Amino acid sequence: MTFDLAAQYLPGMSISDFERSFRARFPHMASTLWLSRPGRNEVLGPMFAEPNEFESDSTGRGDSYRQAHQQSMVKAVGVAQLLELASGESSAAGLPPDYLLLDVLGGDGTVARAASQLPNWSSPRQWILTGDLSGQMIRQALAYELPAVRLAAQFLLCRDETFGGVLFAYGSHHIPVHQRIASYADAFRVLRPGGRLVVHDFEIGAPTANWFETVVDTYSPNGHKYTHFSRAELEAGMAAAGFADIAVKPIYDPIVVHARDAHDARLGILNYLSDSYGLTCDEQDAGSTVDWVEDQVAKCIQYGSYGLEQFGSIVSSPVRDSGTLSVFETADGWVGEFPRTALVGVGRKD
Known part of the structure; x- marks a missing residue:
């Protein structure tokens, strides 16, 4: 099955129409996008053509997921910690005026919406760009008036050295194990010198991974045949992608x-x-x-x-x-x- 990104980048929207709309609505982020990146069709076309469990309930659990995440503050405890780790600051007030964060696996903008409601991270300036593989997730994020772009962790449609932070969270296990280092390397490419990558997932053998493997895999429509993370794999993968000063640790994320x-x-x-x-x-x-x-x-x-x-x-x-x-x-x-x-x-x- 082929997928023509030029004709249907988002459901009902061509990539040129998306770009015009994005530039008009979010001009301060327009320069970060690289929608004409060479290799786009070859890499993203097959990925966009594959059924995605987050498009709708008919393909998995997309509608139900978006219904649940209308409550954007349910993950606020973890989100606050991730923003601090990605930025090195304790609040949005400490961010440089041109600081931008790319939330690669952002769904319908849960992190960005939570940040806008957290006292320490709320800001009149939109500084989080939400990305996701699902077209319906990006449509919903845009409906929330959030800057958002459809992309894949393995192939970011963003220009070199444009972000102060990159976040992989709440879905990193969806990146196939053999593609994780390449994903980290693409994050390295779009980061400015001194910028940080934060990778968040659940540790193999821990109770939360057990929940996914025992309950979600058995009772969710698409199962959960994904591999979670070990500390050694995470540290080695980030090092192989070129990152320095790597620290791997647990956080409480209820x-x-x-x-x-x-x-x-x-x-x-x-x-x-x-x-x-x-x-x-x-x-x-x-x-x-x-x-x-x-x-x-x-x-x-x-x-x-x-x-x-x-x-x-x-x-x-x-x-x-x-x-x-x-x-x-x-x-x-x-x-x-x-x-x-x-x-x-x-x-x-x-």
Whole structure:
């Protein structure tokens, strides 16, 4: 099957129409794009032609995922840490006036939308460019009035040395293992000297990877036949791509839902998990879907011996006590928290 990028770069939009629209809407980012990059059709054409699980629920879980991520702050704890690692700053106020971040696996702009609502990272200047392989994800990001471009991690449609930071997060395992070093190398190309690459995923053998391999692979429409990361692979891959001062470490990256009462907090977190991963329960005696999801969480996510104490006060005490999904009351209302730890590699371009 062939895919003509010139005629249909996004659903219903040619690449020339996209470029004109982008330049008109986001002129301060227009110079970062390299939509005519040589090899574009040969590399991206087959990738765009392949069915993508994030286009719609008919191809996987795209509609459900976008429904779940209307709540852009569910990953805010992790997003705040990733922005700090990518920029080397503790807030947007410390960023250089021309600093730009490329969020390569950005979906419908979850990171950019969360940043706009985080007190430390909100800014009147749009400084995050969202990228994704899915045309429908980019259409939704643009509908949110976010600068966004359809691309692949392996072939960035961006010019050399245009970004202060590049982020691979919330989907790095979708990059085939044999293409990861090439993806890091393309990130190296688009970074300015001194810029940072941050690669985020879940560690092989850890409880979160267990959730993907046991529950998501079994009950999501497209399964989850993806390889997560080891510390050694992540560090070696970034070094092979040319990065220096590489550090690999865990971060606490929970899913958090705020609600008016305990019932809504529980439903919020379980509905998020069900929608985000497209989970379908086919067991007739399982009761409600949310009860079934909660049961799967209890089986797969057990942090009691996983060292949550290393993250200090960033982990809510009810989660530290239970070691699993928790619903609890705070001064600002009720919270549902699904504990996750992620593995993050950070490297600098000399």
